[in-house]
Amino acid sequence: DVKVTQSSRYLVKRTGEKVFLECVQDMDHENMFWYRQDPGLGLRLIYFSYDVKMKEKGDIPEGYSVSREKKERFSLILESASTNQTSMYLCATQYRGNQPQHFGDGTRLSIL
Amino acid sequence: DQQVKQNSPSLSVQEGRISILNCDYTNSMFDYFLWYKKYPAEGPTFLISISSIKDKNEDGRFTVFLNKSAKHLSLHIVPSQPGDSAVYFCAASDQAGTALIFGKGTTLSVSS
Numbered sequence: 372d373v374k375v376t377q378s379s380r381y382l383v384k385r386t387g388e389k390v391f392l393e394c395v396q397d398m399d400h401e402n403m404f405w406y407r408q409d410p411g412l413g414l415r416l417i418y419f420s421y422d423v424k425m426k427e428k429g430d431i432p433e434g435y436s437v438s439r440e441k442k443e444r445f446s447l448i449l450e451s452a453s454t455n456q457t458s459m460y461l462c463a464t465q466y467r468g469n470q471p472q473h474f475g476d477g478t479r480l481s482i483l
Numbered sequence: 484d485q486q487v488k489q490n491s492p493s494l495s496v497q498e499g500r501i502s503i504l505n506c507d508y509t510n511s512m513f514d515y516f517l518w519y520k521k522y523p524a525e526g527p528t529f530l531i532s533i534s535s536i537k538d539k540n541e542d543g544r545f546t547v548f549l550n551k552s553a554k555h556l557s558l559h560i561v562p563s564q565p566g567d568s569a570v571y572f573c574a575a576s577d578q579a580g581t582a583l584i585f586g587k588g589t590t591l592s593v594s595s
Contacts, residue, residue, distance in 0.1 A: 469580030
Protein backbone atom coordinates (compact mmCIF):
# COMPACT_ATOMS: atom_id res chain seq x y z
CA ASP A 372 0.00 0.00 0.00
CA VAL A 373 1.17 3.51 -0.78
CA LYS A 374 2.16 5.45 2.34
CA VAL A 375 2.77 9.19 2.34
CA THR A 376 3.47 10.63 5.78
CA GLN A 377 3.26 14.31 6.64
CA SER A 378 5.04 15.21 9.84
CA SER A 379 2.20 17.17 11.50
CA ARG A 380 -1.59 17.09 11.18
CA TYR A 381 -2.03 20.50 12.82
CA LEU A 382 0.47 23.32 13.24
CA VAL A 383 0.19 26.84 14.64
CA LYS A 384 2.91 29.40 13.94
CA ARG A 385 3.35 33.16 14.16
CA THR A 386 3.85 35.65 11.36
CA GLY A 387 7.48 36.04 10.37
CA GLU A 388 8.50 32.58 11.54
CA LYS A 389 10.31 30.16 9.24
CA VAL A 390 8.12 27.07 8.91
CA PHE A 391 9.11 23.60 7.74
CA LEU A 392 6.59 21.01 6.53
CA GLU A 393 7.96 17.53 5.99
CA CYS A 394 6.75 14.73 3.76
CA VAL A 395 8.14 11.20 3.61
CA GLN A 396 7.26 8.36 1.22
CA ASP A 397 8.25 4.72 1.32
CA MET A 398 7.46 3.68 -2.28
CA ASP A 399 10.60 4.83 -4.11
CA HIS A 400 8.47 7.20 -6.21
CA GLU A 401 10.28 9.58 -8.54
CA ASN A 402 7.98 12.58 -8.30
CA MET A 403 6.80 14.48 -5.24
CA PHE A 404 4.46 17.46 -4.97
CA TRP A 405 3.23 20.12 -2.55
CA TYR A 406 -0.29 21.54 -2.88
CA ARG A 407 -2.41 23.83 -0.80
CA GLN A 408 -6.16 23.48 -0.52
CA ASP A 409 -8.38 26.47 0.26
CA PRO A 410 -12.20 26.60 0.36
CA GLY A 411 -13.65 27.30 -3.07
CA LEU A 412 -10.24 27.15 -4.76
CA GLY A 413 -9.57 23.43 -4.98
CA LEU A 414 -5.98 22.17 -4.88
CA ARG A 415 -3.25 24.43 -6.20
CA LEU A 416 0.29 23.27 -6.94
CA ILE A 417 3.07 25.07 -5.09
CA TYR A 418 6.19 23.12 -6.14
CA PHE A 419 7.12 19.69 -7.37
CA SER A 420 10.27 17.61 -7.67
CA TYR A 421 11.06 14.94 -10.26
CA ASP A 422 14.39 13.85 -8.78
CA VAL A 423 16.70 14.44 -5.85
CA LYS A 424 17.80 18.09 -5.74
CA MET A 425 15.54 18.92 -8.70
CA LYS A 426 12.52 21.18 -8.34
CA GLU A 427 9.98 22.98 -10.49
CA LYS A 428 7.68 25.85 -9.61
CA GLY A 429 3.98 25.21 -9.67
CA ASP A 430 1.17 27.73 -9.96
CA ILE A 431 1.69 29.56 -6.65
CA PRO A 432 5.37 29.35 -5.56
CA GLU A 433 5.64 32.85 -4.11
CA GLY A 434 6.61 32.85 -0.45
CA TYR A 435 7.61 29.17 -0.50
CA SER A 436 10.73 27.13 -1.18
CA VAL A 437 11.37 23.37 -1.20
CA SER A 438 14.16 20.93 -0.51
CA ARG A 439 14.69 17.37 -1.68
CA GLU A 440 18.02 16.04 -0.46
CA LYS A 441 16.90 12.40 -0.39
CA LYS A 442 14.49 10.61 -2.68
CA GLU A 443 12.03 9.75 0.06
CA ARG A 444 11.75 13.20 1.67
CA PHE A 445 10.35 16.45 0.29
CA SER A 446 10.20 19.54 2.48
CA LEU A 447 8.15 22.69 2.02
CA ILE A 448 9.57 25.85 3.60
CA LEU A 449 7.72 29.05 4.37
CA GLU A 450 10.58 31.54 4.55
CA SER A 451 8.66 34.16 6.55
CA ALA A 452 5.15 32.99 7.36
CA SER A 453 2.23 35.32 6.69
CA THR A 454 -1.44 35.05 7.60
CA ASN A 455 -2.44 34.44 3.97
CA GLN A 456 -0.47 31.20 4.14
CA THR A 457 -2.98 29.74 6.60
CA SER A 458 -4.22 26.71 4.70
CA MET A 459 -4.35 22.92 4.37
CA TYR A 460 -1.07 21.67 2.86
CA LEU A 461 -1.03 18.37 1.01
CA CYS A 462 1.96 16.34 -0.11
CA ALA A 463 1.67 13.83 -2.95
CA THR A 464 3.91 11.29 -4.65
CA GLN A 465 3.86 9.72 -8.08
CA TYR A 466 5.76 6.68 -9.35
CA ARG A 467 6.30 8.35 -12.73
CA GLY A 468 4.41 10.44 -15.28
CA ASN A 469 0.90 9.42 -16.31
CA GLN A 470 0.36 7.55 -13.08
CA PRO A 471 -1.96 8.59 -10.23
CA GLN A 472 -0.63 10.78 -7.48
CA HIS A 473 -1.02 9.54 -3.91
CA PHE A 474 -1.64 11.99 -1.12
CA GLY A 475 -0.80 12.28 2.55
CA ASP A 476 -3.46 13.28 5.07
CA GLY A 477 -2.43 16.92 5.05
CA THR A 478 -1.17 19.51 7.51
CA ARG A 479 -3.58 22.20 8.62
CA LEU A 480 -1.36 25.22 9.18
CA SER A 481 -2.54 28.32 11.00
CA ILE A 482 -0.44 31.48 10.95
CA LEU A 483 -1.38 33.91 13.73
CA ASP B 484 -8.31 31.36 -16.04
CA GLN B 485 -9.58 27.98 -14.90
CA GLN B 486 -8.37 25.16 -17.10
CA VAL B 487 -10.42 22.51 -15.27
CA LYS B 488 -13.96 23.43 -14.25
CA GLN B 489 -16.45 21.66 -12.05
CA ASN B 490 -19.48 23.86 -12.46
CA SER B 491 -21.67 22.20 -9.82
CA PRO B 492 -20.45 22.94 -6.29
CA SER B 493 -22.82 20.34 -4.84
CA LEU B 494 -24.99 17.37 -5.76
CA SER B 495 -27.57 15.49 -3.69
CA VAL B 496 -28.62 11.95 -4.59
CA GLN B 497 -30.66 9.22 -2.92
CA GLU B 498 -29.05 5.95 -1.96
CA GLY B 499 -29.21 3.39 -4.77
CA ARG B 500 -29.57 5.98 -7.53
CA ILE B 501 -26.92 7.12 -10.00
CA SER B 502 -24.60 10.04 -9.19
CA ILE B 503 -23.18 11.92 -12.17
CA LEU B 504 -20.38 14.39 -11.58
CA ASN B 505 -19.23 16.58 -14.44
CA CYS B 506 -15.99 18.27 -15.40
CA ASP B 507 -15.00 20.49 -18.32
CA TYR B 508 -11.51 21.44 -19.46
CA THR B 509 -10.15 24.04 -21.84
CA ASN B 510 -6.60 22.89 -22.61
CA SER B 511 -6.50 20.59 -25.63
CA MET B 512 -3.02 19.40 -24.55
CA PHE B 513 -4.50 17.56 -21.57
CA ASP B 514 -4.46 13.84 -22.19
CA TYR B 515 -4.64 12.15 -18.79
CA PHE B 516 -7.62 12.66 -16.48
CA LEU B 517 -8.31 11.52 -12.93
CA TRP B 518 -10.99 11.64 -10.28
CA TYR B 519 -10.24 11.89 -6.58
CA LYS B 520 -12.48 11.63 -3.54
CA LYS B 521 -11.80 13.60 -0.38
CA TYR B 522 -13.24 13.23 3.11
CA PRO B 523 -12.81 16.07 5.64
CA ALA B 524 -9.45 16.05 7.43
CA GLU B 525 -8.02 13.45 5.02
CA GLY B 526 -5.96 13.67 1.87
CA PRO B 527 -7.59 13.03 -1.53
CA THR B 528 -7.90 9.38 -2.50
CA PHE B 529 -7.42 8.32 -6.12
CA LEU B 530 -10.59 6.79 -7.62
CA ILE B 531 -10.21 6.25 -11.34
CA SER B 532 -8.34 7.62 -14.35
CA ILE B 533 -8.63 7.69 -18.12
CA SER B 534 -6.22 8.52 -20.90
CA SER B 535 -7.21 10.41 -24.01
CA ILE B 536 -6.98 7.31 -26.19
CA LYS B 537 -10.06 5.90 -24.43
CA ASP B 538 -13.59 7.19 -24.00
CA LYS B 539 -14.64 5.02 -21.07
CA ASN B 540 -13.05 3.32 -18.09
CA GLU B 541 -14.81 1.26 -15.43
CA ASP B 542 -13.83 0.14 -11.95
CA GLY B 543 -16.62 -1.49 -9.97
CA ARG B 544 -19.33 1.08 -9.25
CA PHE B 545 -17.29 3.89 -10.82
CA THR B 546 -17.19 4.71 -14.53
CA VAL B 547 -15.47 7.67 -16.14
CA PHE B 548 -16.52 8.90 -19.58
CA LEU B 549 -14.39 11.18 -21.75
CA ASN B 550 -15.71 13.25 -24.66
CA LYS B 551 -12.63 14.82 -26.22
CA SER B 552 -14.48 16.83 -28.82
CA ALA B 553 -16.56 18.50 -26.11
CA LYS B 554 -13.62 18.63 -23.68
CA HIS B 555 -15.86 17.06 -21.09
CA LEU B 556 -15.59 14.16 -18.68
CA SER B 557 -18.00 12.71 -16.20
CA LEU B 558 -17.90 10.29 -13.29
CA HIS B 559 -20.83 7.94 -12.80
CA ILE B 560 -21.36 6.17 -9.49
CA VAL B 561 -23.90 3.34 -9.58
CA PRO B 562 -25.44 2.55 -7.17
CA SER B 563 -24.68 5.48 -4.89
CA GLN B 564 -24.07 4.71 -1.22
CA PRO B 565 -24.06 6.98 1.85
CA GLY B 566 -20.31 6.31 2.23
CA ASP B 567 -19.80 8.00 -1.15
CA SER B 568 -20.65 11.35 0.45
CA ALA B 569 -17.46 13.40 0.00
CA VAL B 570 -15.88 16.10 -2.14
CA TYR B 571 -14.94 14.88 -5.63
CA PHE B 572 -12.13 16.52 -7.57
CA CYS B 573 -11.51 16.21 -11.26
CA ALA B 574 -7.87 16.61 -12.38
CA ALA B 575 -5.98 16.70 -15.66
CA SER B 576 -2.40 16.64 -16.88
CA ASP B 577 -0.62 17.05 -20.18
CA GLN B 578 1.48 14.47 -22.02
CA ALA B 579 4.29 14.72 -19.46
CA GLY B 580 1.77 13.41 -16.98
CA THR B 581 3.32 14.99 -13.91
CA ALA B 582 1.73 18.21 -12.63
CA LEU B 583 -2.02 17.94 -12.15
CA ILE B 584 -4.51 20.77 -12.60
CA PHE B 585 -7.48 20.32 -10.28
CA GLY B 586 -11.04 21.54 -10.47
CA LYS B 587 -12.56 23.22 -7.42
CA GLY B 588 -14.52 20.15 -6.44
CA THR B 589 -18.13 18.97 -6.17
CA THR B 590 -19.60 17.98 -2.80
CA LEU B 591 -21.70 14.84 -3.17
CA SER B 592 -24.31 14.03 -0.52
CA VAL B 593 -25.96 10.61 -0.66
CA SER B 594 -28.98 10.24 1.59
CA SER B 595 -30.38 6.93 2.81
